[in-house]
Amino acid sequence: MAPTALILRAEKPHKRKWSEWDYALSEALTLIKQETCQRCGNYTYVCHSDHPNIRFSVTEDVCEGERALDAYRDARKDKPKDFGVSLRARAYTIDGSDLTDYRRGYYKQYSTDYNEWLSSHQTISER
Ligand SMILES: [Zn+2]
Numbered sequence: 535m536a537p538t539a540l541i542l543r544a545e546k547p548h549k550r551k552w553s554e555w556d557y558a559l560s561e562a563l564t565l566i567k568q569e570t571c572q573r574c575g576n577y578t579y580v581c582h583s584d585h586p587n588i589r590f591s592v593t594e595d596v597c598e599g600e601r602a603l604d605a606y607r608d609a610r611k612d613k614p615k616d617f618g619v620s621l622r623a624r625a626y627t628i629d630g631s632d633l634t635d636y637r638r639g640y641y642k643q644y645s646t647d648y649n650e651w652l653s654s655h656q657t658i659s660e661r
Contacts, residue, residue: 537563591655599623 537559539547571581602623
């Protein structure tokens with residue numbers, strides 16, 4: 535699917551022809567994925583560098599889906615392994631609301647948390 539068809543919410547996105555912008559966006563996404571470390575999520579030029587100016591702080595990031603998978607695995611730890619079976623956490627709401635209703639609130643909180651974290655990690659010369 536052409537990226538611009540998705541971004542611009544085209545009516546029949548799968549039938550839209552790829553433009554120069556679509557190829558450029560696709561290449562940009564490929565580069566971002568290639569340069570993102572699969573282990574820590576930082577750009578590889580950052581986390582693979584031993585430059586003395588680069589440091590890391592560790593924060594806890596909770597994934598409720600992973601928590602459900604861990605609980606499931608823990609409950610089945612004494613049972614025989616189901617070879618070839620992979621687990622997937624599927625989200626649902628207990629009141630039938632749409633999961634996308636929670637997007638705006640999440641990012642609003644994420645933005646607040648990130649800005650608080652950022653201001654607490656600025657050096658005195660940056661303030
Ligand atoms: Zn890394």
